[in-house]
Amino acid sequence: MSNEVSATERQHWLSYPKFLVRAFSVATDGPFSFYAWMTALTAVTLVGANAWANQVTQGMITTGMTDHVSWGLYIANFTFMVGVAAGGVMMVIPAYLYHDKKMHDVVILGELLAIAAIVMCLLFVTVDLGRPDRFWHLIPGIGKFNFPVSMLTWDVIVLNIYLLLNLHVCGYLLYMRFRGEEPNPRWYVPFVLLSIVWAISIHTVTAFLYSGLGGRPLWNSALLAPRFLASAFVSGPAFIIITMFAMHKFAGLALPAGPIRTLVKIIRVVILINLLMLVSEVFTEFYSGGAHTDSARYLFLGLHGYNQLVPWMWTAVGLNLAAAFLFLHRKAMDSAPLLITGCVFAFLGIWIEKGMGLIIPGFIPSTLHEIVEYSPSLIEWKVSAGIWAFGLMVLTVALKIALPILAGRTEEFLPASSKSAIVRNRVGE
Numbered sequence: 001m002s003n004e005v006s007a008t009e010r011q012h013w014l015s016y017p018k019f020l021v022r023a024f025s026v027a028t029d030g031p032f033s034f035y036a037w038m039t040a041l042t043a044v045t046l047v048g049a050n051a052w053a054n055q056v057t058q059g060m061i062t063t064g065m066t067d068h069v070s071w072g073l074y075i076a077n078f079t080f081m082v083g084v085a086a087g088g089v090m091m092v093i094p095a096y097l098y099h100d101k102k103m104h105d106v107v108i109l110g111e112l113l114a115i116a117a118i119v120m121c122l123l124f125v126t127v128d129l130g131r132p133d134r135f136w137h138l139i140p141g142i143g144k145f146n147f148p149v150s151m152l153t154w155d156v157i158v159l160n161i162y163l164l165l166n167l168h169v170c171g172y173l174l175y176m177r178f179r180g181e182e183p184n185p186r187w188y189v190p191f192v193l194l195s196i197v198w199a200i201s202i203h204t205v206t207a208f209l210y211s212g213l214g215g216r217p218l219w220n221s222a223l224l225a226p227r228f229l230a231s232a233f234v235s236g237p238a239f240i241i242i243t244m245f246a247m248h249k250f251a252g253l254a255l256p257a258g259p260i261r262t263l264v265k266i267i268r269v270v271i272l273i274n275l276l277m278l279v280s281e282v283f284t285e286f287y288s289g290g291a292h293t294d295s296a297r298y299l300f301l302g303l304h305g306y307n308q309l310v311p312w313m314w315t316a317v318g319l320n321l322a323a324a325f326l327f328l329h330r331k332a333m334d335s336a337p338l339l340i341t342g343c344v345f346a347f348l349g350i351w352i353e354k355g356m357g358l359i360i361p362g363f364i365p366s367t368l369h370e371i372v373e374y375s376p377s378l379i380e381w382k383v384s385a386g387i388w389a390f391g392l393m394v395l396t397v398a399l400k401i402a403l404p405i406l407a408g409r410t411e412e413f414l415p416a417s418s419k420s421a422i423v424r425n426r427v428g429e
Contacts, residue, residue: 019175019178023401026400026401026404027397027400027401030400033250034400037396038393038396040389041389041390041392041393041396042389042393044385044386044388044389045386045389045390045393046386047382047385047386048382048383048384048385048386048387048389048390049386050382051378051379051382051383051386052127052379052383052386054379055127055379055383056132059130060130062377062379063376063377063379063380064374064375064376064377064380065374066372066374068363068364068366068370068372069360069363069364069372069373069374070363071128071359071360071362071363072359072360072374072376072380073355073356073376073380073381073384074124074125074127074128074380074383074384075124075125075128075359076354076355076356076358076359076360077120077124077355077384077387077388078121078124078125078128079206079228079354079355079358079359080235080350080351080354080355081117081118081120081121081124081391082117082121082159082202082203082206082232083203083228083231083232083235083236083350083354084113084114084117084232084235084236084239085113085114085117085118085121085162085199085202085236086114086199086200086202086203086229086232086233086236087232087233087234087235087236087237087239087240088110088111088113088114088117088166088199088236088240089110089114089195089196089199089200089236090110090233090236090237090240090263090266091103091106091107091109091110091111091237091240091259091263092107092110092111092192092195092196092199093196094262095107096189096192096193096196102256102258102259102262103258103259103262106244106256106259108170108173108174108402108406109240109243109244109399109402110236110240111166111169111170111195112166112170112395112398112399112402113236113239113240113243113395114162114166114199115163115166115167115170115394115395115398116391116392116394116395116398117391118159118162118163118166119163119390119391119394120387120388120390120391121159122159122160122163123387123390123391124384124387127383127387138153138156151205151208151209151212152209154205154208154209155202155205155206155209158198158201158202158205159202161198162195162198162199162201162202165191165194165195165198166195168188168191169188169191169192169195170398170402172187172188173188174401174402174405174406177405177406178405200229203225203228203229203232204225204228204229206228207224207225207227207228208225210224210358210362211224211225213362215367216295216362216363217292217293217294217295218295218296218299218358218361218362219358219362221281221284223277223280223281226277227274227277227278227281228354230270230273230274230277231274231350231353231354233266233267233270234267234270234271234274234323234346234350235346235347235350235351237263237266237267238267238342238343238344238346238347238350239343239347240263241260241263241264241339241340241343242340242343242344242347243395243399244256244259244260245336245339245340247399247403251399251403253403253407260339261333264327264332264333264339267327267342267346268327268328268332271320271323271324271327271346272324274320274350275320275321275324278317278320278353281296282296282300285297294365294369295361295362295364295365296361298361298364298365298371299313299357299361300313300314303364303365303371304371306364306371306373308373308374308375309356309357309360309361309364312352312356312357313352313353313356313357315349315352316348316349316350316352316353316357317349317353318349319345319346319348319349319352320345320346320349320350320353322342322345322349323342323343323345323346323349326338326339326341326342326345327342327346360374
């Protein structure tokens with residue numbers, strides 16, 4: 001808190017309930033550009049909510065999914081967002097395991113991204129339920145949770161615990177920074193270290209959920225979990241870098257050169273590992289041959305005249321190769337346009353690779369060797385866009401609260417009368 005605030009006033013506004021009230025006020029106030037951004041996101045979110053209402057009313061027949069392809073755009077986005085949430089931990093590992101003090105200033109950004117991503121994950125699972133009113137079957141003690149046999153049960157557990165871990169770490173560190181006090185390590189360091197393990201577990205469990213389905217040969221690979229983690233540690237840091245540049249341009253935040261360089265170094269290594277794993281999978285599928293390679297052939301080359309996913313996959317491969325080239329370029333560290341372009345290419349490439357390029361071909365051909373292609377319906381695109389918009393709203397509000405605290409501008413959390421007093425004191429000085 002600013003030293004210009006009186007001790008009495010300081011104590012009055014340091015209580016946690018009042019902090020939450022003032023945080024809500026700060027999160028909903030800003031310049032015209034902020035209102036325009038939030039209005040646009042709200043409009044897209046409402047369009048998505050309306051589309052989902054139509055889906056619930058009319059049934060899943062409004063989607064492009066069928067009995068043959070029962071997972072589509074929703075689960076594709078869910079899988080990708082789990083990776084983004086896990087990738088947020090790449091801010092935490094250098095800061096706490098390797099004691100990089102420069103990363104401490106921006107580590108909360110990764111935690112906030114993880115919170116928004118997990119919220120989106122839960123929403124994508126919700127809209128994929130044919131009867132969302134029956135979600136209570138997933139509640140332990142009320143429904144049939146089927147623990148510990150079901151991998152879906154494990155996925156529900158790790159996602160929700162990861163959300164609670166990040167909420168606790170971010171909430172505690174921001175509140176202590178707001179109070180101007182040194183945070184007690186025992187109240188956050190163990191949870192930070194646990195979040196590192198948990199970030200790896202959420203994507204590993206998601207990969208096991210797919211690879212454990214014996215009737216889907218495309219997913220029956222021991223490399224699936226490592227591929228998930230490698231791609232997560234590309235998409236997560238890439239989105240964080242894009243967010244930093246956006247905050248620099250629109251919020252006046254100083255660009256932290258050290259953390260950005262660290263993230264670029266991580267992406268440089270991991271994006272090559274991800275490409276190596278992709279090549280290994282392709283070699284194994286195509287060189288060995290056999291009926292079990294039909295899904296891979298459909299994905300990359302088309303099968304029996306069906307080739308709807310071929311453009312998607314080769315676009316993903318091209319984007320990932322272009323991103324790798326840009327990140328390995330000697331000017332990647334110094335050229336903002338080059339770096340942002342590389343991050344966008346990597347983010348989109350991973351989104352296609354882990355979405356349309358992984359989930360959909362797992363169902364084609366079906367277990368009866370029938371080929372039924374899938375194309376997302378307009379309702380699916382609207383609902384997905386609405387969830388993405390809502391997730392960006394959550395992230396924007398979280399950053400709106402966190403940035404003034406991290407920058408030491410905690411007087412913004414005071415009511416107008418207190419701000420006026422501070423201004424008068426400054427004028428008097």
